[in-house]
Amino acid sequence: MYEAITIKDIAKALGLSTSTVSRALRGSHEISSDTKKMVIEYAEQFNYRPNPIALSLKERRSRSIGVVVCEIANNFFSQAINGIESVAYNRGYHVIISQSHESYEREVVNVEHLASRSVDGLLVSLSAETDHIEHFKKLHDKGFPIVFFDRITDEIETHKVVADNYKGAYNATQHLIDAGYKKIAHLSSAPHLSISKERMNGYRTALADNKIPVNEAYIKNCNHGGMIFKELEDAVKSLMNLKDKPDAIFSAGDRLTVSCLQVLKTLGISVPEDVALMGFSNSPLGELMNPSLSAVKQPAFEMGQTATELLINIIESKRAVTEFDTIVLQTEIITRDSSAKKITKKKESVVK
Amino acid sequence: MYEAITIKDIAKALGLSTSTVSRALRGSHEISSDTKKMVIEYAEQFNYRPNPIALSLKERRSRSIGVVVCEIANNFFSQAINGIESVAYNRGYHVIISQSHESYEREVVNVEHLASRSVDGLLVSLSAETDHIEHFKKLHDKGFPIVFFDRITDEIETHKVVADNYKGAYNATQHLIDAGYKKIAHLSSAPHLSISKERMNGYRTALADNKIPVNEAYIKNCNHGGMIFKELEDAVKSLMNLKDKPDAIFSAGDRLTVSCLQVLKTLGISVPEDVALMGFSNSPLGELMNPSLSAVKQPAFEMGQTATELLINIIESKRAVTEFDTIVLQTEIITRDSSAKKITKKKESVVK
DNA sequence: TATTTCTACGCAAACGATGCCGATAACGAT
């Protein structure tokens, strides 16, 4: 069917050996300029392209990197992937993306599939279900290059790239407090994820610094990261069914935030009048939503870029890398209507 | 650095030849069951995985397919990719995604990169800038498997998968008319794109069927598909600066619709009171937007699935495929607030 | 016993490209 020209074809056609052709194409000095010219012209005429697979086999590298994320239909990750792609292409690498859909099993399968020597390294953000990481440890112990970003693990020593989740969550919580909210709930993903822990810490510390006691009933985890709608729905409902309802919700992820808003809408609970909402989100649609969404925005593109730079550095390093960095990038608080200043009933009656 | 076990290692360790090991692992009947058992146990113990690159070289196929789309940070495409992935993985293929960002040049580079024998076939949705397709023709003429989806071309005969853009646009326009709008503008992507033409036809026909003359000033094209914000902004502004303003906008793409809403918001034009809005969109956020967004929804996931099935069929077909299908999938009209029934001034005064 | 038939395995080529080592010829130096 589809047959492309090889170095052998050129050699045969020109009455040369394959080695001569190979050298001529790479501009070796030990080939006469006449021969070089002839070979190069012939190659161009027939649009010769070296077979990357043969090269991979010979050089024992594929010049491609694998990406393992939970899903690409999420603005944070699609922006991160844009960053990954921009660096990868510049440095001559292909990018192979795989989605775990927050499932541990699919993550394992994808990693196995990618790592069995078809990629030179892995860029990983863990799935919500993943609570043990033997599949990565095995690879890492064998010297396989891995860089974690966003949802990282401290069980593996390698380069990592994260947003400052602690500070982002702290600032978001503080912002809600400053806007007059005191009963702030926290909606989070799986509790074992690094991002969940860090954001939880930021949330708790901000409350503590403001001398607001933590109400454990206000803290809800979704072990499937919002991939199962019911889980999230139940969490929001149980929150809003409390005798002492929260007056604000700080949600720790994009999918969570959006679904939460959806549930609130269904329940007829208005935002921010009945309950304020603030989340981690990278959706450009935040300002078009009803109400427009306050959010902690992560530097997704830069995270992807940085992680890719680090990964390729490991891949191309001559000796085994032993010193690893954890890069922390800053977040940005975007305040919009969903966390508008609280209008207390007192104030309202005063106005009246 | 990272070294994995090969068939050669097993052969040496067990005092066998590589061919025997190879056959034993594939369960050949001409290997004694003792030897087979020994080999298989050894392979499992050392976690042997065949080198996919060596296999690719031998079988002259990589078991991977390339995807060329304008961007993944677009719900239509990320859903389509989910469909692509689901079929591809089931049939044992990797998926390599590349984004053109609506740029012709980047599309060409990506296609060259992918097709130079690192993928077995291509799944393509053309970029907005692409108005000639020699880069695909060259490949297709050589017998390289390509399937187009969404934004297709009729200059190449191969399998194609599209939504029923004509009917979708017709129904959307009819819906706007039924809701009381008569001065309906149409905001479209590059005019040479198949989707643009089909949607334009649906729009024009619906108007004609309702005996509404087409006002050419109401038709605006964005040659960069909305990737350049100013282009879209200018289009919307010039529309709303007309003496005879439109009372509704039918926009032909997700990015266009969202950006349009944004511009309208900036201009202080309220939807649907001042102008109604309806678009093609697959964003699940439509119902959370302000106002909630009426839209034509495409079966993105199914389109991805179908296109992938067709592509793999071509790839795995023994003889050259000469009969090609164009699969047309149905769209769905979702009506929400942005196209709510028009409240005419007359009616309003009557109510008063 | 001699011949055929299995059984169970090894050898080598092939996929495409590269790189080490050699080979050859022309040429100048001794």
Added chain:
DNA sequence: ATCGTTATCGGCATCGTTTGCGTAGAAATA
């Protein structure tokens, strides 16, 4: 005339795997 040098090219092995063919030894048949 002999040797060393240089320029230019070819042979061969290699990466990891599969596969057609060959064959040694054992078993079965004549």
